[in-house]
Amino acid sequence: MILLFGGTTEGRAAARVLDESGTPFFYSTKSSLQEIVCNHGVRLAGAMTAADIVTFCEEKAIRLIVDAAHPFAEGLHAAVAEAADRLALPVVRYERRYPPREEGIVWCEDYDAAVRKMLSDGVERLLMLTGVNTIPKLADFWRERTTFCRILKRDESLALADRSSFPREHIVFYEPHADEALMQSLRPDAVITKESGESGFFGDKIAAARRLGIRVYAVVRPVLPESFIPVSGPVGLRRAVERLLPAFFHLRSGFTTGTTATAAVVAAMRALLQKEMSETVPVELPSGEVVTLPVASVRAEGDAFLATVLKDAGDDPDVTNGMEICALVRLTTEHREVRFLKGEGVGVVTLPGLGLEVGEPAINAVPRRMMETEVRRLYPRGGVDITIIIPAGREAAAQTFNPRLGIWDGISIIGTSGVVKPFSSEAFIGAIRKQVGIATALGARHIVLNSGAKSEHYVKGAYPDLIPQAFVQYGNFIGESLSCVASFPPVDLVTIGIMLGKAVKLAEGNLDTHSKKVVMNRDFLHELARRSHCSAAIHPIIEDLNLARELWTHPTAEDAELLLRAVARHAWAACRPLVPSSRFELLLIDEAGAIRFRVGDESSR
Structure with a gap:
């Protein structure tokens, strides 16, 4: 359990971070006036002495204290430090940001x-x-x-x-x-x-x-106890909790490739300018929070320095997790800009629509800004050449969306927040958005969404004349994918190809079909069968189903026709409102790859 002391803006932010875990914790404030929503936090009100804190921690099996109270709450800080020392508990200090001390004050x-x-x-x-x-x-x-x-x-x-x-x-x-x-x-x-x-x-x-x-x-603000572990934002707090109390969050967070590459740039710049071989470096995230990343190695390469940082994606299933992300940094008099050069394992852009010039290394806008900011913090003026190198990037790219995006010969340096939340849909949906952007930039008027390579292979047979970029894989994120399409200028037609397992979930209105979120609902199928006037013989079949695809073969041909057409129509109806400005059709595909049911604006009536 965690005991959080708040009553401040930082206290509210810390409570939100802890709430994300779904694990109970205690939130203590001096008074009950602060309004805060805690889904998993138990509110406490009233001042606590060191003895009170000790007693409470012993009774509630507290294993970590987070101090997010006002910086001038000296009495509380001292009480927390004394209690933590007596109980041998770690204390994480959620510190606020302070501007530099100015002259004239x-x-x-x-x-x-x-x-x-x-x-x-x-x-x-x-x-x-x-x-x-x-x-x-x-x-x-x-x-x-x-x-x-x-x-x-x-x-x-x-x-x-x-x-x-x-x-x-x-x-x-x-x-x-x-x-x-x-x-x-x-x-x-x-x-x-x-x-x-x-x-x-x-x-x-x-x-x-x-x-x-x-x-x-x-x-001036009081000096905090030396035993406190300082963090300066929500990312730092979560990372500290993950390290000190691993069971609190079920999955560990990580950093994007962009943040990792930025850390390598900082390490190389420090070596180049200050002759400092850093073991850790600070990096400012797009939110303004500063985090610290470990550096694997730094070495001289002629008149440049090469720094390596290992990608830590936490528990997110990222193909780049654990990879070496390297930055070769060189000062130059040839120009006065921060210039990005293509290195081994980093892809090159070959299609428009990504927000990068064709021929440029695939380093997205946010990571570029992060690196430029850190470079100019250390070297305000003058030319700097940055070459990002990912030794295993070329092989890893085959497991990503990059070839479909027109990024060849390596992976891309991405990340909008700088942080990877475990099993987050952000990166996947971001890739979908980029694919749709490329397709529309290339003039596609028909977008075809597919769950994966298998269904895409089948649907391409129905639309052989479409450009390859018009086919976009949605994984499980059907609703998000359709919303991505709708966020661009309207196309003439949007098609979704779907296999039966996902279609049954979608027909019930589940726009995210991941098995962790929704499973096949037999009660729904029973009801749909009754409304479709199937025979009584189908109900024992539904009850004994192991996989939805068995509905292609186990019922009679007549029952299968009635039920699965209804599944297709309901799935179409669940999606239709998300693309209001385009014609929309749904293709239900069987296990052999045949399009068995096609439901569109006319056939749905």
Whole structure:
């Protein structure tokens, strides 16, 4: 079990990550005011001491603590550290993002130091943006000088201010996005805030004060206990939980080929510029979160450096999992850009519609941006040549959609989020979208969707004149594939070829036919047989079915005709609304490859 301390934006984000596991956990906040939906989290409210945490963890068999509380909740951090030390439990700290500390701000190590500095600087009129809990900490200032304190409009906040005898007439209530208007109305000499990070809108407060020429004092965030394991986002949290408590998530996450290649580029750039042979490197994901990847090797190659990172796809069935992804990086005076060159095992683009120029190495837009960002972070100006090399890429490409996409001689460097979620449909559906894009770019007016190579082979016989790119495999993702087709300019005709096993599931309205999500429903078949006026003899056959394809041979020819035509019509009806702007037909194919039933807009009536 996991005990999560939240009450913050980070707490909500951490709860969402843990909820994805489907495993129960506990979510603790100081008060019950924060609204949060936890499908698997049990809410706790009330402050907890170190002794309380120890007792709770022992009673509930807690094996991991996640601290996502406010960075200035020093008492809680200390209590968590003490309890974790006594119980020998790991603590993952879900940290918020902080902008670099800028010049022109008066940085103070704590509130006492801030009071001393503001008094010595002659501040006469102050606006406190540090929250109601800091009123006692700044009492030596506001009792001497005019001070306004912005607080949340809550009864408990007003009660806290009253207990400190803070003057009610100097209390102002928080309103979203109103920092500058508040400062304009109060005209303070200075504002004091705390280093609360991006989610605490620290930058907005600083920007508003600077526009009005108001001096800013900022209390730096407290140092966290050294025993805490820091992560900076949802990916880092999940990876940490997977490592520290493997049973919590049923499947392990991983990184895309694009993220892996970017890590190799960073390692090579560090070696090239800093002569640093890194064992791990940071990579910024498209979301802005920074993750760390291990580096397998770095070595000099003439005037360049070659770095290798092993692809870790987690538990996703990815043909590139475990492969060496290499980056050869060289500085050049021939140009001033970041240029991508084709390396061994990386495919070359031969067809339009992928968003890349024909002849370019198959490195998609998001991975290119990731690599360019990291290169410019280390080397702001000047030419850089990047060659991505995947030694086993040419052989692996035969197991991917690349040949169908017009990508030859290797795999492609892909990934939109930078992260692989186990058994995620994202990569498969992304490939479908690319295939449809290529087909339409080549002028195809008829798209044929098939479940796989077997059904595609059969359907190609019915449409021998179509270009190869017009045939798109949907796997189990029938609904997603049709939606992909509908997202492009309408084609004249969309055809779906389907075998009986998937057709029976589809006929019941299941647009994702994966066996992990849906199985053949005998009750549905019984009902469909009754409505189709099949004989009574078919019901024992349905009851004894092992596989749906037995319906081709076990019933009488008449019963099979009635039932399977109904299956085809229902399957067509389940799909029809998804492609409203094109004609649509469904082909039900038997085990010998014959198209036994063809249902279209006219024949469905």
